Amino acid sequence: MHTNTMYRFDNFAPHYTSYPKSLTVSELRDAFIVALQSLHGKTLNCASKQEKFEALAWLTKSIISKNLIETQKQRTKDDPKQVYYLSIEFLLGRLLENNLVNLGIREVCVKALSELGIELDSLLDQEEDAGLGNGGLGRLAACYLDSMAAMGLAGHGCGLRYRYGLFEQKIKNGYQYEYPDNWLKNQTYVWEYRRPAEKIAVRFGGTVRTQTNGKIRFIHENYENVMAVPYDVPIVGYKNQLVNTLRLWSAEVDVDQYTCGAHGVECNSVIYYKHAIESLTDILYPDDSHYEGKILRLKQQYFLVSASLQSIIRNFRMQHDVLQELPDKIAIHINDTHPSLAVAELMRILIDDCCLGWDEAWSLTVRTLSYTNHTVLPEALEKWPVNMLEQLLPRIYMIIHEINERYCRELWNSYPGDWDRIHSMAIIADDQVHMAHLAIAGSHTVNGVAEIHTEILKKTVMHNFYTYTPDKFTNVTNGITQRRWLLTSNPKLAALITDAIGSNWIEYPCDLAKLAPLSKDTAFLEDLASVKLHNKLKLAKYIKEKHGIIVDVHSIFDSHIKRIHAYKRQCLNVMHIMHLYHCLRENPQLDIPPRTFIFGGKAAPGYYKAKKTIKLINTLADKINNDSAIHNKLKVLFLENYNVSHAELIIPASDVSEQISTASREASGTGNMKFMMNGALTIGTLDGANIEIRNAVGADNIFVFGLSAEEVLAYYRRGGYNPWDIYNSDLRIKTIVDQLVNGFFPVDSDEFRSHYDALLRYGDEYFLLKDFASYVAAHQQLADAYCNQNRWQAMSLLNIAHSGWFSGDRTFSEYAAEIWTMDQPIPLWCQCLPEDYARVNPGRDVNHDQVILS
Structure with missing residues (x-):
């Protein structure tokens, strides 16, 4: 049950003793030097970056400690x-940057460190x-x-x-x-x-x-x-x-x-x-x-x-x-x-x-x-x-x-x-x-x-x-925190949004809906594109330094970053890349937008097929990235040891979010929400929260393909699907599947036999072949949309504008009110129902948004 009562934050937040009440640049600068001396017995010039990080973290923690004690005192009383x-x-x-932001002292910290000749970012990178x-x-x-x-x-x-x-x-x-x-x-x-x-x-x-x-x-x-x-x-x-x-x-x-x-x-x-x-x-x-x-x-x-x-x-x-x-x-x-x-x-x-x-x-x-x-x-x-x-x-x-x-x-x-x-x-x-x-x-x-x-x-x-x-x-549909996944991880986009609509969205994420009318503002869309380019340059620099691969920042950055599992269908993505590669080999002059496909994720140590999927991605990457005949129109990367810090680098830079699980298999997903909040467009099945994302942004601002959950479940119950029928009728699929075992890859012919067998001998449990044609068609629609950059940026902005409903604040207000029955006022202001969107943008049909271009 949803409630439409709206509360403002200052009506329910406990009034604890504020600390720091007003921390100045000089106070923080001096406290940092004292912390460095106390922890490591070193002067500023002699300390390493790691030691400076530890001093700043210790100083930040000392501020947090005072607030923690006050919170506990107030909780005991209340x-x-x-x-x-x-x-x-x-x-x-x-946590360092997140804590500085939440304490409200990040900018003071930047200035204080700058006076000491230190860049905050250089210390943030030291944290594990x-x-x-x-x-x-x-x-x-x-x-x-x-x-x-x-x-x-x-x-x-x-x-x-x-x-x-x-x-x-x-x-x-x-x-x-x-x-x-x-x-x-x-x-x-x-x-x-x-x-x-x-x-x-x-x-x-x-x-x-x-x-x-x-x-x-x-x-x-x-x-x-x-x-x-x-x-x-x-x-x-x-x-x-x-x-x-x-x-x-x-x-x-x-x-x-x-x-x-x-x-x-x-x-x-x-x-x-x-x-x-x-x-x-x-x-x-x-x-x-x-x-x-x-x-x-x-x-x-x-x-x-x-x-x-x-x-x-x-x-x-x-x-x-x-x-x-x-x-x-x-x-x-x-x-x-x-x-x-x-x-x-x-x-x-x-x-x-x-x-x-x-x-x-x-x-x-x-x-x-x-x-x-x-x-x-x-x-x-x-x-x-x-x-x-x-x-x-x-x-x-x-x-x-x-x-x-x-x-x-x-x-x-x-x-x-x-x-x-x-x-x-x-x-x-x-x-x-x-x-x-x-x-x-x-x-x-x-x-x-x-x-x-x-x-x-x-x-x-x-x-x-x-x-x-x-x-x-x-x-209770999942949510994410806009404070980490937008404010902290994408500061240039956060600043652009704040300049346009004010900073209320940080605490009241539904205010992001105020961005929607700007989807017709060409100047704002150009600024949005500049932010994306900045983030792509940052990621491209990391890729070059880490992997020695140069990527085209004007290509489509298409990201598939999540746990490696058969139902998440990294292999369907691989099949599409193999198809594009085949087309380019047949016709190197083929007019398609360049693409950079980015993978990341871990396979469980005992999950044989998932580990083979990682090998397949990397083998395909080696083949494509070293083929000069395709004129760098495709690049494939697998970024090792994927973690939160990698996500904070990849997601703001991505144009496309791959959410392509077999319908009915993904419970919700939260990566889809993080990408959406950062302006990436989703290509996905009607699975998990993808459905609610489509309902929020409108069918014209997402690329949907594949079987529905009802169709998948019907096949599981009654059978009737034979992958051999598709293999024998679609030359594209036959070519790709055969390449897994026919020597196309410079590996042993049985290296990817498990994938070949899963697709054909064992019934294609996750319907890769069944969804392939629809997936290719959706990617073609995506490529066409990308070629019209004004339209693409408008779609991107509408995704950001409607991401407020997917805030964890909304999620937890539902948990608190409807499951835990908390005995304090609950901030239901963040339950962004359609009528709330309409309140912010009168006259707009939130379920059928369309990009209208002048």
């Missing part, structure tokens, strides 16, 4: 409802990207933390402090190689606060016995304690002096439990044992293709939820005497299935530690927890073997078993005799514990992350759950 966002990933990116996430899930969580802080909501993230993150990707001879991402080189993260006094014991293994003394008690014995030590990373609100926190847990040895000789372990095994314990939080997504990897993944997930929930309940009980107030004061959100054990862990805490009965504990649990589903892919809906969970987490398994028994009895009462339905909804079935089912049963609200994704959940993947408890299901 006692607002607190939100805890549990996520296995938080992809923060670099925190290795706390990988893809869209983690970046989404980071955007949401930013929005909560900017909106004044009492919200916190809970995650793991990975020592190495996922991995550092290196490309050698076209292949992906994985190396440790040693982002914590100095063992500390410049922005964190270590809180050893607040450590939590998390239990693994052991046995459980019951004790009856008027009431059954469960005694967990012979377990292994692993200490969870919290590290708090401050999350700074935009110019509101508010600071929330991201609490990251690190695994450490329980020195009180473990001594030489304890548990039958010899003294010379102490170092080995310490390493084994601490490795629990070493790596994001351990390879679960073997038993040890599965165990480690499960331990990580329980470690996250147990430490987080124990900490949350401990803090709650310090301030509240009545446990029954828990759902009124605390909201705990499960971001995807990874933290689903929170359902059982909260039950354990309430029953075993707080001595509540089952029914009361269950009521509090369900009313406190909510769950976001992020996928319809079967492999992403986690399941754990019963024996593994029972051995590793015996008490938790007992609780899950009891939840399942009670839940199935409820289902039997509603559907007597319908064993198939009950089996499909059971939490434990076929010797597997179904984590999504646990999250649904134990939450008061379940949301999808785009309108079509939520409808697919209701109609297919979770249809039986939806028919049983329809009121649980809702939709």
Whole structure:
């Protein structure tokens, strides 16, 4: 349900003591020199760039610390409802510039450093990207933390402090190689606060016995304690002096439990044992293709939820005497299935530690927890073997078993005799514990992350759950933070927008809609084109320095940057590039706009086909980039080790955003929103949030192709698709597919056999051949539009103008009002419904925008 009530920011933001009230250039300059001397004992002339970065970060953190303390004091006094966002990933990116902007001191900092002969950008480049996430899930969580802080909501993230993150990707001879991402080189993260006094014991293994003394008690014995030590990373609100926190847990040895000789372990095994314990939080997504990897993944997930929930309940009980107030004061959100054990862990805490009965504990649990589903892919809906969970987490398994028994009895009462339905909804079935089912049963609200994704959940993947408890299901379309993805990452565009419509859009993103009338202003469109060219030159410089390849900045910069996966269809993009290359080889004088195709993303270490896709892209790049016969009309690049900092370089420079997943497979996407906000035009299927982007910008300002979700799902249900029919009837496809195995590429003939077989022998699961002709036609429309630069820039501007609805501020206002029922005024000003657009631009049909050129 959407509400149209509009609030201004200053009506709801807490009035904390402002710090710094007025920091001058000279004050910051002098404080920086003192910080440099205190940290490193060096003068300005002797310090390295890294040391200067650390001094500036330390100085910035000292300002943040004062605001953090004031925020915590005010929260203790006001006692607002607190939100805890549990996520296995938080992809923060670099924080220094973001913090300077949110504190409102970036320009003062630039001037102060300039007086010392230092460029701020040179210090920003010294910061490592925190290795706390990988893809869209983690970046989404980071955007949401930013929005909560900017909106004044009492919200916190809970995650793991990975020592190495996922991995550092290196490309050698076209292949992906994985190396440790040693982002914590100095063992500390410049922005964190270590809180050893607040450590939590998390239990693994052991046995459980019951004790009856008027009431059954469960005694967990012979377990292994692993200490969870919290590290708090401050999350700074935009110019509101508010600071929330991201609490990251690190695994450490329980020195009180473990001594030489304890548990039958010899003294010379102490170092080995310490390493084994601490490795629990070493790596994001351990390879679960073997038993040890599965165990480690499960331990990580329980470690996250147990430490987080124990900490949350401990803090709650310090301030509240009545446990029954828990759902009124605390909201705990499960971001995807990874933290689903929170359902059982909260039950354990309430029953075993707080001595509540089952029914009361269950009521509090369900009313406190909510769950976001992020996928319809079967492999992403986690399941754990019963024996593994029972051995590793015996008490938790007992609780899950009891939840399942009670839940199935409820289902039997509603559907007597319908064993198939009950089996499909059971939490434990076929010797597997179904984590999504646990999250649904134990939450008061379940949301999808785009309108079509939520409808697919209701109609297919979770249809039986939806028919049983329809009121649980809702939709909250994802969003991104305009403060990072426009204000900070694209400063020239941000300045152009502010000159045109003022700076209100930074806090009220729907004000971007005021840009729409300028789509007819030729002078403004020329300025917009100049900004894009500036960003393309910046990216081209990086590409030349990093890869030694010169790209044409007047070519179409076409970007496909995301996790490498079959359903995201990087291979469809490759097929189109192969087609263009074939056309140019046949006719080098072919009149087409030059194109630069940019790829980036990591393949999971155990995902064979995805890693072969990276090899395919790089092999094609080598062939095209070294072929002088095509006169540089095509360039292909794979930028290794793609991360947030790369995205901040690529997205502002891109003309085209490739969002070409198989319809019905992508839950939402957020890359599509970032590109849109920076003026790139989307070529995509009607999948995920692409549909809502089309509705916002109008069908004439996006390039849509391919099967619909309904058509794809119909093929999955009923069959009827034979890729051989297309292969035999379309010479373009036959030529391309044959080139995978006929020696066209200078590699072994079986190098890309897996791709050939996936397309033909194994049925083309993701419909690349089926969508190819439509994709080629959409790209032709795109090329035609690009040749008319006035039209292209107008389309680009309309994308920027309508991107405000995709702000994470709007997303979180919906979460806060409709899922978490926050007990403070919620900023619904950012829910940009069509009538809100009409309010800003009277007389415009927002669903059918067309570019009207003079």
